[in-house]
Amino acid sequence: EVQxxxxxxxxxxxGGSLRLSCAASGFTFSNxxxxxxxxxxxxxxxxxxxxxxxxxxxxxxDSVKGRFTISRDNAKNSLYLQMNSLRVEDTAIYYCARGSSxxxxxxxxxxxxxxxxx
Amino acid sequence: QSALTQPASVSGSPGQxxxxxxxxxxxxxxxxxxxxxxxxxxxxxxxxxxxxxxxRPSGVSNRFSGSKSGNTASLTISGLLAEDEADxxxxxxxxxxxxxxxxxxxxxxVL
Numbered sequence: 001e002v003q004x005x006x007x008x009x010x011x012x013x014x015g016g017s018l019r020l021s022c023a024a025s026g027f028t029f030s031n032x033x034x035x036x037x038x039x040x041x042x043x044x045x046x047x048x049x050x051x052x053x054x055x056x057x058x059x060x061x062d063s064v065k066g067r068f069t070i071s072r073d074n075a076k077n078s079l080y081l082q083m084n085s086l087r088v089e090d091t092a093i094y095y096c097a098r099g100s101s102x103x104x105x106x107x108x109x110x111x112x113x114x115x116x117x118x
Numbered sequence: 119q120s121a122l123t124q125p126a127s128v129s130g131s132p133g134q135x136x137x138x139x140x141x142x143x144x145x146x147x148x149x150x151x152x153x154x155x156x157x158x159x160x161x162x163x164x165x166x167x168x169x170x171x172x173x174r175p176s177g178v179s180n181r182f183s184g185s186k187s188g189n190t191a192s193l194t195i196s197g198l199l200a201e202d203e204a205d206x207x208x209x210x211x212x213x214x215x216x217x218x219x220x221x222x223x224x225x226x227x228v229l
Contacts, residue, residue: 035218037164037220044205044207044220044221044222044223045156045158045164045207045209045220045223046220047209047216047217047218047219047220050217050218059216059217059218060216061216062215062216095163095164097164099166102152102169102170102211103169103170104154104166104168104169104170104175104209105154105156105164105166105209106166106169106175108163108164108165109163110163111163
């Protein structure tokens with residue numbers, strides 16, 4: 001079964017750090033572009049970051065640029081999101097999603113919840 | 119404020135057709151044929167319904183169709199079913215410094 005499973009969410013204080021992981025299975029992970037997309041409570045979807053299959057191209061939303069870092073380990077079939085200098089407004093469900101803006105994001109995980117609060 | 123503009127809500131009766139619009143600019147919707155649509159039921163992950171403006175992934179009902187005119191993309195759902203009640207989001211590639219933009223989402227109510 002093709003799937004991605006996020007982990008690493010939790011409660012963190014403002015200014016803190018968190019590292020999210022996404023484990024992929026059922027497909028050749030190294031062949032696919034990947035994204036992180038988030039959804040604040042009661043709000044819409046917000047694209048966060050993109051990484052190409054070989055990590056040569058990386059993009060970020062302006063809201064997280066300079067604070068978040070996306071990476072992947074194709075040998076471990078895993079995607080990561082290092083989140084530093086967290087703000088209250090980063091509170092959201094974070095989804096890992098396979099694909100690109102061109103072909104659409106066709107595989108999504110169930111998400112992991114990040115809560116930034118003092 | 120979202121980069122792409124969608125109506126907050128639309129509604130229709132079972133069997134009817136509805137259309138959800140998604141308005142952007144020449145930097146995103148109007149400049150590229152990379153518009154996608156996602157369906158999200160409450161508490162669930164989004165599901166890809168349309169990509170590349172009008173293509174349907176395998177397994178998606180042909181009641182769902184997409185189109186584009188100028189800077190506005192549209193999702194049409196024909197023969198509405200109760201199970202179509204959900205939030206719908208459009209997304210587009212953008213040639214700005216970021217890569218992807220989403221619309222604010224549209225809540226579809228099946229009356």
